[in-house]
Amino acid sequence: MVTIVESVGLPADVYSAKCATRQVLDHIAGKWTVLIVDVLRDGPMRYTELSRRIEGVSQKMLTQTLRGLETDGFVLRTVTPTIPPRVDYALTDLGRSLGEPIRALREWTETHINEIERARIEVAERKAAQGY
Template sequence: MKPRHHHRSEDCRAVSAVLQRVGDKWTVLVVSMLGSGPMRFNELRHAIGGISQKMLTTTLRSLERDGFATRTVFPTIPPRVDYELTDLGRELLIPVTALADWARANTGRINAAREQFDSTPKQ
């Protein structure tokens, strides 16, 4: 019998591929913002701050491609485009929210550990 901690390389590659998509900071921020409901492109861009138009476009397209978000175009003048989480995206919101909450709760501890590490002479 194989030990429980043993993972096949295919499993590791699969996990790595998913984490590469959902673990980058822009994906986490966009998913978090869309967690409160549909948003337009410029609403997202202003709410996130610091994200370029190109990066937001790339992130939204990736989220669409992977089935986490939908893009709906409304036939108005000018056209209105809304982005919204799918059921899969709302499932992703659960660990993303937990991670964001954990980061906020532990920022002080992490900064203190960094300061201690940086101030300790290295041999």
């Protein structure tokens, strides 16, 4: 089944390098996007709350990812004119619809991490035995 991208009238085909769906998939599959969308499922958060909650994300990557999520319509950025200004980030309806598959992916990863780690060890041992 071919879906038409309504805004430009092109077929939606994630396997085509020229299709906008590829860009969106690349964006939503990024680790920072996955973590930001998952944590925002709990409700709106300020930038500093997000930064504290998601260990290891740099200021640059958090800012860049939030901007991309806002551009794609997944996140709403709300500025409250106080001193200093208060900025909150929340999922839009579109972002909440993405949140469910991301939650499932996180839960799957947490459930299977020990199997994955065992597989990594086995592969490393095989490679070492074979002189890789």
